[in-house]
Amino acid sequence: MPAMEYQRSLAGVAAVWIAAGGLLGAAFAAEVRSPTVQVDSAWARATVAGQRAGGGYVRIENRAATADRLISARSPAAERVEIHAMSMDGDVMRMRQIDGIDLPAGGMVELKPGGFHLMFMELKAPLQAGTRFPLTLRFEKAGELAVTVAVETPGAPASVPRPDAHRH
Numbered sequence: 001m002p003a004m005e006y007q008r009s010l011a012g013v014a015a016v017w018i019a020a021g022g023l024l025g026a027a028f029a030a031e032v033r034s035p036t037v038q039v040d041s042a043w044a045r046a047t048v049a050g051q052r053a054g055g056g057y058v059r060i061e062n063r064a065a066t067a068d069r070l071i072s073a074r075s076p077a078a079e080r081v082e083i084h085a086m087s088m089d090g091d092v093m094r095m096r097q098i099d100g101i102d103l104p105a106g107g108m109v110e111l112k113p114g115g116f117h118l119m120f121m122e123l124k125a126p127l128q129a130g131t132r133f134p135l136t137l138r139f140e141k142a143g144e145l146a147v148t149v150a151v152e153t154p155g156a157p158a159s160v161p162r163p164d165a166h167r168h
């Protein structure tokens with residue numbers, strides 16, 4: 001029944017169109033609600049099968065005249081997203097979960113390997129290099145901001161903490 005097939009494919013196109021419009025609408029709404037916080041260079045390290053957590057990094061600029069604070073994050077790629085800091089324990093670098101990152105007024109904070117980072121916990125699937133996934137950041141004052149995270153090859157950037165520093 002070709003007519004029915006055709007209708008079905010039209011419905012499929014419409015569904016994709018609506019989904020895309022919804023995503024764009026959500027991203028736009030988030031931008032509008034957070035005009036003071038700018039996020040760029042969002043990336044995550046690719047993971048291998050069986051790896052349950054992966055690191056994520058972003059650069060956050062607070063353009064407001066008052067301080068703000070990153071208080072949480074979430075992503076459909078992971079069961080939960082934690083905010084982590086690295087610190088020295090003797091001469092071993094370890095990570096620990098923290099409840100937020102302060103963003104000074106007019107300041108820039110970079111989450112990067114070896115420093116503050118996001119941890120995607122209980123990954124639903126390995127993060128594959130070359131793919132992208134959505135991430136929502138929540139700020140105390142600026143509200144929520146939706147960004148897209150690019151997955152990059154492990155070990156590409158410098159200053160990567162030793163694997164034994166990552167105890168989850």
Ligand SMILES: [Cu+2]
Nearest residue numbers: 084095118119
């Ligand atoms: Cu971590």
